[in-house]
Amino acid sequence: MTRACINKILLTSKKTEKAEENIGLMQKAKAKMDQKKNERVRDPLEPGIQESFIKYKVAVDRTVKSVKKDVLKGKEVVVNIKDKRINAVDKGKPYALKETVLPRAKLKRQPGVPTNSTDVRNTGVHKVLALDMTEAPRDADAIGQFGKAAMVPSDKEQEVRNRWNEGHFNVYLSDQIPVDRAIPDTRPHTCSESVVHDDLPTTSVIFCFVDEVWSTLLRSVHSVLNRSPPHLLKEIILVDDFSSKEYLKNPLDVYMSQFPKVRIVRLKERQGLIRARLAGAAIAKGDVLTFLDSHIECNVGWLEPLLERVYIDRRKVACPVIDVISDKDMSYALVDNFQRGVFKWPLVFWWRRLSEEVIKKNHMKASDPIRCPIMAGGLFSIDKKYFYELGSYDPGLDVWGGENMEISFKIWMCGGEIEIIPCSRVGHIFRGANPYKFPKDRQKTVERNLARVAEVWLDEYKDLFYGHGYYHLLDRSVIDIGNLTDQIELRKKLKCKSFKWYLDNVYPDMVAPLxxxxxxxxxxxxxxxxxxxxxxxxxxxxxxxxxxxxxxxxxxxxxxxxxxxxxxxxxxxxxxxxxxxxxxxxxxxxxxxxxxxxxxxxxxxxxxxxxxxxxxxxxxxxxxxxxxxxxxxxxxxxxxxxxx
Missing domain, CATH: 2.80.10.50 (Trefoil (Acidic Fibroblast Growth Factor, subunit A))
Structure with a gap:
C-alpha cells in the first residue's frame, strides 16, 4: 500500500469521526428542544401554538435529514447549539430554517381588550422572532436573491418595455425573481434584541388587489407566510376587486389552496380600494386588522413590533417603515429611520424627515417609534374593534384617494395615535404612475374624496384646501360630494377634537394661516x-x-x-x-x-x-x-x- 493511499484512508477516517460528532451534536440539540417543548404550558385558547409547533418540528426533522445527507456527501455542517441555529453550508447556499424559537403560550388577558400598564407588566416577554421559513432551500444564485438588483439581458429589453404597463414596473424581472426570495434585514441593529409580550393579539392580514401582477402578488403572500409567527397569523384575506386577468381566477384559487390560512374573497363588481378593504375587514377573524398593499415584501421580524404597539394601547395604529423596492431593477433598499408621513396643501401626502434638532432634543434612537401625523395608508395594523368604533372608513369615499387623510385625522382627533415602527420593515414597489382604472374621471374622483374629508374634518381650515386648488369643486353642480350627515354626526358622537388642536399638538410645524x-x-x-x-x-x-x-x-x-x-x-x-x-x-x-x-x-x-x-x-x-x-x-x- 502506498503512502498516498494510507494518507487518504486516515483523512477519510477523520472526516467520518467529525461527521458522526456533528450528527451527535445535532441530535442533542433536537432532543433539548423537544424537552423544552414538553415542558411548555399549552393553552387551548391559543390554537396557533399547536400548529406552530407541528410546523417547527417538521422543519427541524427535515433539516436533520438534510444535514445527515450533507455529512455523507462530505459537506461542511455547522451546528451552533447556543444560538439554536442549524445551517448547512454548500457553496454559500443557506438552508431555509435559520432560527427556531418556540412562542410561549401564556394568556393572561383577552387579546384586543384594553389593558392598563399593570396588566402589560405582569405578562411574560420574549425576543422578537426573526422567522424566515421556506418550503425548500433557497438558491443563492437566483436572480434578485437577497434583494440584489437584477439585470435585464439585452435581448429582453423590448419585452420589458412591452410589459411595463401591466403593473407600471419591471414585470419581466419580477417574474424571474423567486416568489420567496431572501431580502436584507434592514432593521436597526437593536431591534433583534428587543422584546415583545407573549400574549400578543392575533391578526388578519388583508390584501386588496385588482389585476395585480401574478409574481408580485405571490411574493407578497409568501413574505407574510414565511416571516410571520404562525400563532399570531390568524389568516390572510385576499380581496379581488373584480380583476379581469384570467390568472387571478381559477389559477390563483388552485395555487392558494395549498395554504390553509389563505382565503380569497371575490367582489361581484368593481368597488375600489376603500370598499374592498371594508369587505375584507367584515369577515376578518383576527383581533387586529393588518392592511397591506399587494406589491410588497415583509421583512424578518415585521409583525410582532406592530402588534406590540397595539397590545400596549389598542388606540395606537402601528405602521411599518416602508422600504423601497425599485420599480426598475427590483432591488430592495432601506430608507431613513426618521421619516414620517405628513401632508401639504391641498391635502397632498408626502414624507418629511424629523429634524436633527428634534432627534437630539428627544434623545431618539433609530429604533424608537415615531409619531406620524398622516399615514401613507397602504400598510398599517389597527385593533379591529377600535377600527369599527371609529366608524371604519367613510363609505362615501370612491375607489381610491383621500382615505389615508380621512382615517389619519379621525384617529388623531378622536383619541388615538399613529406611529411608525422602525423595527418593522416592509418593502414596497413605488411606481411612477397609478395603474388603477377609475369608473369616472380619476382626478375628479380623488378631489371629490378629499373634499369630503375637508368638509368633515378641517373646520375653518377647509378654505386652505380649496384655496390651494381644485376650483371646480366649489361648484356643487359640477361634482356632488354626497351627503355628509352621517360623518358629521359620527364626529360629534366620538367627541373629536378640533383641527386646530390637531395642528397645535400633532403637526405643529405645519404652516396653516387662516x-x-x-x-x-x-x-x-x-x-x-x-x-x-x-x-x-x-x-x-x-x-x-x-x-x-x-x-x-x-x-x-x-x-x-x-x-x-x-x-x-x-x-x-x-x-x-x-x-x-x-x-x-x-x-x-x-x-x-x-x-x-x-x-x-x-x-x-x-x-x-x-x-x-x-x-x-x-x-x-x-x-x-x-x-x-x-x-x-x-x-x-x-x-x-x-x-x-
Whole structure:
C-alpha cells in the first residue's frame, strides 16, 4: 500500500469521526428542544401554538435529514447549539430554517381588550422572532436573491418595455425573481434584541388587489407566510376587486389552496380600494386588522413590533417603515429611520424627515417609534374593534384617494395615535404612475374624496384646501360630494377634537394661516386705505386703529371684512359689498400671483376679459378697468402677508 493511499484512508477516517460528532451534536440539540417543548404550558385558547409547533418540528426533522445527507456527501455542517441555529453550508447556499424559537403560550388577558400598564407588566416577554421559513432551500444564485438588483439581458429589453404597463414596473424581472426570495434585514441593529409580550393579539392580514401582477402578488403572500409567527397569523384575506386577468381566477384559487390560512374573497363588481378593504375587514377573524398593499415584501421580524404597539394601547395604529423596492431593477433598499408621513396643501401626502434638532432634543434612537401625523395608508395594523368604533372608513369615499387623510385625522382627533415602527420593515414597489382604472374621471374622483374629508374634518381650515386648488369643486353642480350627515354626526358622537388642536399638538410645524393677507389695504396711487362706511366702499387716511379699514384676503380669494366681501357686479364696472359665499365666482380676486406682471393688482375672475380694481385719481371712487401693469392706481398692498 502506498503512502498516498494510507494518507487518504486516515483523512477519510477523520472526516467520518467529525461527521458522526456533528450528527451527535445535532441530535442533542433536537432532543433539548423537544424537552423544552414538553415542558411548555399549552393553552387551548391559543390554537396557533399547536400548529406552530407541528410546523417547527417538521422543519427541524427535515433539516436533520438534510444535514445527515450533507455529512455523507462530505459537506461542511455547522451546528451552533447556543444560538439554536442549524445551517448547512454548500457553496454559500443557506438552508431555509435559520432560527427556531418556540412562542410561549401564556394568556393572561383577552387579546384586543384594553389593558392598563399593570396588566402589560405582569405578562411574560420574549425576543422578537426573526422567522424566515421556506418550503425548500433557497438558491443563492437566483436572480434578485437577497434583494440584489437584477439585470435585464439585452435581448429582453423590448419585452420589458412591452410589459411595463401591466403593473407600471419591471414585470419581466419580477417574474424571474423567486416568489420567496431572501431580502436584507434592514432593521436597526437593536431591534433583534428587543422584546415583545407573549400574549400578543392575533391578526388578519388583508390584501386588496385588482389585476395585480401574478409574481408580485405571490411574493407578497409568501413574505407574510414565511416571516410571520404562525400563532399570531390568524389568516390572510385576499380581496379581488373584480380583476379581469384570467390568472387571478381559477389559477390563483388552485395555487392558494395549498395554504390553509389563505382565503380569497371575490367582489361581484368593481368597488375600489376603500370598499374592498371594508369587505375584507367584515369577515376578518383576527383581533387586529393588518392592511397591506399587494406589491410588497415583509421583512424578518415585521409583525410582532406592530402588534406590540397595539397590545400596549389598542388606540395606537402601528405602521411599518416602508422600504423601497425599485420599480426598475427590483432591488430592495432601506430608507431613513426618521421619516414620517405628513401632508401639504391641498391635502397632498408626502414624507418629511424629523429634524436633527428634534432627534437630539428627544434623545431618539433609530429604533424608537415615531409619531406620524398622516399615514401613507397602504400598510398599517389597527385593533379591529377600535377600527369599527371609529366608524371604519367613510363609505362615501370612491375607489381610491383621500382615505389615508380621512382615517389619519379621525384617529388623531378622536383619541388615538399613529406611529411608525422602525423595527418593522416592509418593502414596497413605488411606481411612477397609478395603474388603477377609475369608473369616472380619476382626478375628479380623488378631489371629490378629499373634499369630503375637508368638509368633515378641517373646520375653518377647509378654505386652505380649496384655496390651494381644485376650483371646480366649489361648484356643487359640477361634482356632488354626497351627503355628509352621517360623518358629521359620527364626529360629534366620538367627541373629536378640533383641527386646530390637531395642528397645535400633532403637526405643529405645519404652516396653516387662516388668511393669506390681512390688515389695511393701501392704494399706491391715492396713498390712502380702503374703508367700509355704512356698507359702502370709500377711501380714508390710513389708521390701524380704525377697524373699518381692516380687511382679510382669504384662501377663497375674497377681500373680506367680517361677513361681507368685495363683489364685482355682473354688469358694468360697479362694485359692492355682499354677503360672502364660497360658490360665487364674482367674489373672487387674484392677488399676489407669482410670475405675473399684475402681482400687486386685484384682478376679478368674473369677466371673460380680466379686469382690475382701480382707484379714481381723486380718491373719490373705485371701478373695474382694463389691467395696466404699471398703473399705481391699480396697485394694492395689505399690511401683513401670511402666505404667498
Amino acid at each position: 388668511v393669506k393677507a390681512e390688515g389695511l389695504v393701501f392704494n399706491r396711487g391715492v396713498r390712502k386705505c380702503l374703508a367700509l362706511q355704512k356698507g359702502s366702499l370709500a377711501f380714508e387716511i390710513c389708521d390701524l386703529s380704525k377697524l373699518n379699514q381692516h380687511f382679510n384676503y382669504t384662501w377663497m380669494r375674497h377681500v373680506r371684512q367680517k361677513d361681507v366681501c368685495l363683489t364685482a357686479q355682473d354688469k358694468g364696472s360697479s362694485l359692492a359689498m355682499q354677503p360672502c359665499d364660497n360658490t360665487k365666482p364674482q367674489l373672487r380676486w387674484l392677488h399676489k400671483v407669482s410670475n405675473s406682471a399684475l402681482v400687486e393688482h386685484l384682478v376679478t375672475e368674473l369677466a371673460s376679459q380680466r379686469l382690475c380694481l382701480e382707484a379714481g385719481a381723486l380718491g373719490d371712487r373705485m371701478q373695474l378697468k382694463r389691467c395696466e401693469p404699471t398703473s399705481p392706481y391699480q396697485k394694492w398692498q395689505f399690511t401683513h402677508y401670511r402666505a404667498e
